[in-house]
Amino acid sequence: MRYIGIVVWIGIISAFFPGNCFTRAYAQEQPRIQEEAEEGGEFALTDQPLEIWTFLDDHRVITGKTLHLTVQVMWKLGVTVNLEGMDKIDLSPFTIEGVTVGERQIFDNEHDYAVITYALSLPSDIKAGIYSIPSFSLSYRNEVDKTEGTATSAPIAIKKVAILIEGKVDKDVITIGDHITYTLTIRHEKNVTILWESIEKLNFSPFEVLQKDIKKTTERNVEKISITYTLSLYEWGGKKKAQEIPGLTVLYYGGSPSQSNTA
Numbered sequence: 001m002r003y004i005g006i007v008v009w010i011g012i013i014s015a016f017f018p019g020n021c022f023t024r025a026y027a028q029e030q031p032r033i034q035e036e037a038e039e040g041g042e043f044a045l046t047d048q049p050l051e052i053w054t055f056l057d058d059h060r061v062i063t064g065k066t067l068h069l070t071v072q073v074m075w076k077l078g079v080t081v082n083l084e085g086m087d088k089i090d091l092s093p094f095t096i097e098g099v100t101v102g103e104r105q106i107f108d109n110e111h112d113y114a115v116i117t118y119a120l121s122l123p124s125d126i127k128a129g130i131y132s133i134p135s136f137s138l139s140y141r142n143e144v145d146k147t148e149g150t151a152t153s154a155p156i157a158i159k160k161v162a163i164l165i166e167g168k169v170d171k172d173v174i175t176i177g178d179h180i181t182y183t184l185t186i187r188h189e190k191n192v193t194i195l196w197e198s199i200e201k202l203n204f205s206p207f208e209v210l211q212k213d214i215k216k217t218t219e220r221n222v223e224k225i226s227i228t229y230t231l232s233l234y235e236w237g238g239k240k241k242a243q244e245i246p247g248l249t250v251l252y253y254g255g256s257p258s259q260s261n262t263a
Contacts, residue, residue, distance in 0.1 A: 045111070050075045050140045050151040056133075059157065061122055062164040062187050064220040066097060069118040069133065071153065074111050078144040086116050089136045094120040094158075124221055128160050163188040163252060169245075179210065179232050182245065186225040191254045194225065198251040206243055207231040 045051070055070040075081050087099040098119040107113045122131065133156040141148045163186070170181040182204075186194065211230040216223065233243060 045074070048151065049079045049142050049149065050081060050138065052138065052151050052153040054133075054153050054156060056156055056158075060159045060161050060164060062161055062222060063122070063124045063189060064222045065121070065164070065187065067094075067120045067158070069120055069156075071116040071118070072113060073116065073138065074107060074113045075140060076111055076142075078142060080141045080143060081114075082139050083114060083116070091118070091120065091133055091136070093126065093131055094122060094133055097121055122158075122160055126160060128162050131158050131160060132156065133158060162254075163192050165250060167248075174233070176233060176235075179230055180207070182229040182231055184227045184229070184248070184250075186227075186250065187219075187222050188225075188252065189222055192223075192252050193254050195251040195253070198249055199227070202248050202250075204229070204231055204245055204248075206235065207233050207245055 051074045053072045053074070055072070057068045057070075058065075061067055071086075073081060073083070083101060086101050087096065089096075096118055100117045102115040102117075104112050104114050120133070135153045135155045137150045137152045139148065139150050165187075166185045168183055170183075171178075174180055188194065208231065209229055210232055213228045215226045215228075217226075218224070231245070
């Protein structure tokens with residue numbers, strides 16, 4: 001039995017012409033093989049008493065979308081960290097919609113840690129451009145040598161965009177004849193117009209489109225288009241060990257003439 005590994009990648013590249021803005025959205029399936037190299041996801045611990053790592057679920061945001069910022073605080077045994085007031089940290093221009101402070105946990109024989117999760121948003125009237133989640137500091141006391149100090153997080157750059165395109169599939173591996181559900185989600189502000197002809201002409205070859213469902217909704221000041229495709233593959237196509245959903249192109253005009261995004 002032959003398998004296809006699936007990983008979705010979406011990209012947006014803009015080309016500009018007088019009076020129009022054309023945007024290409026690429027949705028490319030990459031093979032996932034068992035022999036792939038292991039990702040280096042381990043923390044590079046230093047000798048500092050207190051360290052702060054920050055992780056973001058997306059570096060692009062559109063009006064109405066919530067960003068999730070995860071903060072991992074790591075400290076050495078014998079160090080006391082003040083986590084009070086984490087919900088009152090100033091992250092302007094971002095608004096804190098919610099915050100969850102986790103319990104202290106054991107990381108290894110020398111460190112404890114806690115995870116704080118923030119739900120963030122930008123004001124709806126803010127213009128497209130680059131914004132920064134500012135750095136913040138936490139204080140600590142080392143009970144071993146009776147010293148005190150602070151640790152500071154790194155700022156994170158976020159791009160506010162007028163259109164955001166995302167894609168995903170419902171399964172990682174398929175066999176010949178299986179059905180795949182591929183969802184293309186387009187969010188755009190009301191000053192952006194999608195050229196529907198480009199959507200109608202999307203080519204999924206070598207995959208065959210069995211069904212297409214379109215749903216349109218409005219979320220605050222943003223239009224949301226969800227297109228659900230049911231796909232299948234009936235021919236392997238030569239000696240390839242994996243097949244790819246080809247790059248997909250969606251055209252629009254309007255929005256910021258300086259916008260260029262990668263999803």
